[in-house]
Amino acid sequence: MMWQNYGLGGTVSKSTENTRLWQTEKGNVEIGKNTLAIQVILHDHVRGYIFHGHGRLLLDTIVETKEGAVGTPVEKEIDDPFIMLGNAERTGQNLNSASAEDLAEAGYPDSREFVAKGEELLNRFSKKGRIRYHGCSCDGDGLIFAFENEGGNLDLLLANDAEVVYKAMDTVFISNRAKTILKSCDFVCISNGKSVIVKR
Amino acid sequence: MSDDIKEEMKKLKEEMAGLKEELREMRKTEGERRRAIHVDVGDRVHDYVEDIMEGVAEGIHGELEKCIFIGPRGVRITKGEEPFREEVTQVNFPKAAEVMSALGQEHRLKILKELMSGGKYINELQEQLSEITTSTLSSHLKVLEESGLVVQEKVRGRYLITMPGRVAYIMAGRVVRFLERGNQQ
Numbered sequence: 001m002m003w004q005n006y007g008l009g010g011t012v013s014k015s016t017e018n019t020r021l022w023q024t025e026k027g028n029v030e031i032g033k034n035t036l037a038i039q040v041i042l043h044d045h046v047r048g049y050i051f052h053g054h055g056r057l058l059l060d061t062i063v064e065t066k067e068g069a070v071g072t073p074v075e076k077e078i079d080d081p082f083i084m085l086g087n088a089e090r091t092g093q094n095l096n097s098a099s100a101e102d103l104a105e106a107g108y109p110d111s112r113e114f115v116a117k118g119e120e121l122l123n124r125f126s127k128k129g130r131i132r133y134h135g136c137s138c139d140g141d142g143l144i145f146a147f148e149n150e151g152g153n154l155d156l157l158l159a160n161d162a163e164v165v166y167k168a169m170d171t172v173f174i175s176n177r178a179k180t181i182l183k184s185c186d187f188v189c190i191s192n193g194k195s196v197i198v199k200r
Numbered sequence: 201m202s203d204d205i206k207e208e209m210k211k212l213k214e215e216m217a218g219l220k221e222e223l224r225e226m227r228k229t230e231g232e233r234r235r236a237i238h239v240d241v242g243d244r245v246h247d248y249v250e251d252i253m254e255g256v257a258e259g260i261h262g263e264l265e266k267c268i269f270i271g272p273r274g275v276r277i278t279k280g281e282e283p284f285r286e287e288v289t290q291v292n293f294p295k296a297a298e299v300m301s302a303l304g305q306e307h308r309l310k311i312l313k314e315l316m317s318g319g320k321y322i323n324e325l326q327e328q329l330s331e332i333t334t335s336t337l338s339s340h341l342k343v344l345e346e347s348g349l350v351v352q353e354k355v356r357g358r359y360l361i362t363m364p365g366r367v368a369y370i371m372a373g374r375v376v377r378f379l380e381r382g383n384q385q
Contacts, residue, residue: 059354069319071351072351073352
């Protein structure tokens with residue numbers, strides 16, 4: 001699947017209730033009621049959404065070792081627009097058409113402004129990021145999130161039921177059922193539940 | 201065998217026995233000579249021995265400081281200069297006071313002990329610490345979390361002891377054992 005052929009839908013929607021976009025025992029991403037949404041379309045199929053409203057990311061970037069736990073959880077309020085690719089059909093069930101008032105509440109004079117903002121974000125994600133997603137497949141249960149960070153770049157979260165890859169400004173966290181790797185500014189921790197390497 | 205030959209063999213045996221005895225005496229004398237160190241220090245034997253022992257002690261102390269770091273989890277042997285020496289002697293007093301304050305409560309130490317065996321939910325901790333209320337337990341957990349000895353998972357909500365938490369708990373136990381041993385002596 002080639003993300004370079006993406007496009008955005010023309011209709012802006014909003015969430016009808018608080019919605020969990022992703023949830024496992026490691027973390028979750030949720031959006032609040034009335035969050036604006038626009039479809040990300042590829043070959044006439046909805047592949048994801050760009051959201052703008054009140055969202056929240058929780059991710060337990062903690063490595064459990066025999067020597068004690070390492071790392072602190074990520075708890076991030078997401079008030080800027082962000083991308084979600086995958087799980088589009090189920091997410092669409094909780095969306096309704098947004099009104100001009102809804103757009104105004106989020107700071108957009110009209111829907112074109114929101115579409116333009118979404119295009120700019122998707123453009124940065126697919127072309128200007130350090131990681132290129134032109135060959136990325138999102139047909140399975142996997143999800144890709146891209147959140148704007150304080151440094152003006154994108155924090156990436158790739159997740160499915162069992163695996164998580166999170167890359168932020170100062171943290172890289174990779175976890176599956178068997179192993180976990182956490183890299184922060186001042187240490188790297190690798191754990192398979194038994195051994196650990198911590199390097200300062 | 202003729203009598204002459206018999207006589208000759210008897211003499212040889214006696215001579216051999218004599219040589220063996222001589223050899224044994226020589227070995228004994230040589231051994232004593234090797235074991236003894238003869239030092240002519242005149243009348244100042246005491247001062248001389250003290251000087252030597254002082255030098256040896258200084259040398260051992262220096263080498264120990266250079267190459268062995270005795271940490272909370274045992275002895276770590278390093279090559280060359282000890283990189284942890286400065287870390288050991290330099291203390292961030294406000295942070296140290298905060299950590300010690302967090303440790304300075306019996307129930308908080310009990311919480312750390314419970315978490316040493318793995319992450320636990322608050323209700324599991326409550327079962328083990330039934331003498332305190334849930335709100336008191338939450339308050340203790342908050343103190344431990346703020347001092348970095350415990351971390352709580354945001355999603356599942358379990359409490360986990362951190363690496364510093366384990367070290368602090370073990371150190372507390374060791375200090376107490378040292379003190380108790382000192383009192384006994």
